[in-house]
Amino acid sequence: MAASPCSSGPQIVLFPFMAKGHIIPLLHLARLLLHRNITVTIFTTPANQPFVSDSLSDTDVSVVELPFPQNIDGVPAGVESSDKLPSMSLFLPFAASTKLMQPDFEQALEALASTTCIISDGFLGWTQHSASKFGIPRLVYYGMSSYSQGVSRCVMVNGLLSGPELDNEPFVVTDFPWIKLTRNDFDGPFNFRETNSPFMDFVREQVIATSKSYGLLMNSFYELEALYVDYWNQAFKPKAWCIGPFCLAESTKTDSKVSQKPTWLQWLDQKLAQRSFVLYVAFGSQAELSSQQLNEISSGLEESKVNFLWVTRKSESELDDGFEERVRERGLVVREWVDQKTILGHESVQGFLSHCGWNSILESICAKVPILAWPMMAEQRLNARMVVEEIKVGLSVETNNESAKGFVKSKGLEKMVRELMEGEEGKEVRKKVKEFGDEAKKAVAEGGSSWRTLNQLIDELQGLR
Ligand code: UDP
Numbered sequence: 001m002a003a004s005p006c007s008s009g010p011q012i013v014l015f016p017f018m019a020k021g022h023i024i025p026l027l028h029l030a031r032l033l034l035h036r037n038i039t040v041t042i043f044t045t046p047a048n049q050p051f052v053s054d055s056l057s058d059t060d061v062s063v064v065e066l067p068f069p070q071n072i073d074g075v076p077a078g079v080e081s082s083d084k085l086p087s088m089s090l091f092l093p094f095a096a097s098t099k100l101m102q103p104d105f106e107q108a109l110e111a112l113a114s115t116t117c118i119i120s121d122g123f124l125g126w127t128q129h130s131a132s133k134f135g136i137p138r139l140v141y142y143g144m145s146s147y148s149q150g151v152s153r154c155v156m157v158n159g160l161l162s163g164p165e166l167d168n169e170p171f172v173v174t175d176f177p178w179i180k181l182t183r184n185d186f187d188g189p190f191n192f193r194e195t196n197s198p199f200m201d202f203v204r205e206q207v208i209a210t211s212k213s214y215g216l217l218m219n220s221f222y223e224l225e226a227l228y229v230d231y232w233n234q235a236f237k238p239k240a241w242c243i244g245p246f247c248l249a250e251s252t253k254t255d256s257k258v259s260q261k262p263t264w265l266q267w268l269d270q271k272l273a274q275r276s277f278v279l280y281v282a283f284g285s286q287a288e289l290s291s292q293q294l295n296e297i298s299s300g301l302e303e304s305k306v307n308f309l310w311v312t313r314k315s316e317s318e319l320d321d322g323f324e325e326r327v328r329e330r331g332l333v334v335r336e337w338v339d340q341k342t343i344l345g346h347e348s349v350q351g352f353l354s355h356c357g358w359n360s361i362l363e364s365i366c367a368k369v370p371i372l373a374w375p376m377m378a379e380q381r382l383n384a385r386m387v388v389e390e391i392k393v394g395l396s397v398e399t400n401n402e403s404a405k406g407f408v409k410s411k412g413l414e415k416m417v418r419e420l421m422e423g424e425e426g427k428e429v430r431k432k433v434k435e436f437g438d439e440a441k442k443a444v445a446e447g448g449s450s451w452r453t454l455n456q457l458i459d460e461l462q463g464l465r
């Protein structure tokens, strides 16, 4: 597909980071832009191109492939997505490899007629250099909530992680005195205490590139976290524009290749026909679970007696012998890529046991499904606090040592699963998630807050030309 250089409207380049959780929201964003008659070009790599092109096959978006650097610093050949890394310890070399794409990126950029702006992932900070070289504004796509972004920035600039003696000792977040966190809430790149780690160097590099960029595109809506959006825009730069949830972008795509409904969809239809409610269980594309932990999950689900659809990346042999047979009537384990939005939108699905990736939270809110929060890594622990303590659309699993990496025992899991699906607390959060689900739809509809903000942004960008 070729770009259309003669179009006089805005022309926007999207460049997602190579991981499903980063690509998917930008594909939704592409649709939001296309609906405004914007010409959209997406940059990706050969192994990710089929997914990108297929997801947008009903649109006239242009997809440009850039070769992905091979065999760099232990990243196995052919791996062009951080989801496919054999271990997350290779994340930094993987992210660093993307920098080698700069010459190809710039060459491709030059070949486009006139680019109004580049929207690139927060992990692709190097694209800011290209943008400034070409005099094109860069907007940074931030796959985070304004809550997590504001809270973590406040913790970082005030050095709050060096205060407590113990990892589980609560401290108050200066600018949000009602929020008490512990060092355990901060994982990996968010552990700002380790100021000299290679991870922190990477984070700093991205933060600097972000601060030089034109703006932040937040996949969120103002009504969900107004305080945190305002906080950011009063204290920090660049300006954050709340234009989501992207997952509500309308699609006309029908899967013409699939003649039959996938097994999991047939199974959900069957549950709906029986008027049985289902808990959806999924931990995103990156989480790594031990076999011991998997066993606790299977016994917890088995004992809870609720219906469940569990999507796991693990192979059959890693689950307890006979588990699937024993729960056959009310539980389905799926090991393939599923359409999560369709699952959450299915009428039978009434609860989501989730790792609290930001996309999953937004998708759950938009589908009005309450969450049982089980954060695992990155900023998920902060997201989980937001879900449970701030916007109150979910409950939390109990971990044995309150750490982000805490082990969850089957008994505790069973109890919370039942509470979410059948209990009084479950009722409360179900009510709340419905309210926010309605607000989300209003925000992206004509005249809504996200709709207006996107219009303002497009007008502003047009004015720069
Ligand atoms: N693929 C690959 N390297 C990557 C990403 C994808 O070799 O970094 C291959 C992958 O093995 C599969 C195909 O491209 O055969 C489609 O991969 P995708 O991630 O889109 O879908 P999935 O593997 O989840 O079905």
Ligand code: UDP
Binding pocket: 020, 021, 022, 024, 025, 283, 284, 285, 286, 287, 311, 336, 337, 338, 339, 340, 341, 356, 357, 358, 359, 360, 361, 363
């Ligand atoms: N997803 C999906 N099918 C799967 C697994 C994941 O559609 O089998 C989608 C999910 O709907 C979400 C994204 O992949 O849009 C995962 O993003 P999230 O932020 O929730 O978690 P991450 O995978 O980045 O940890």
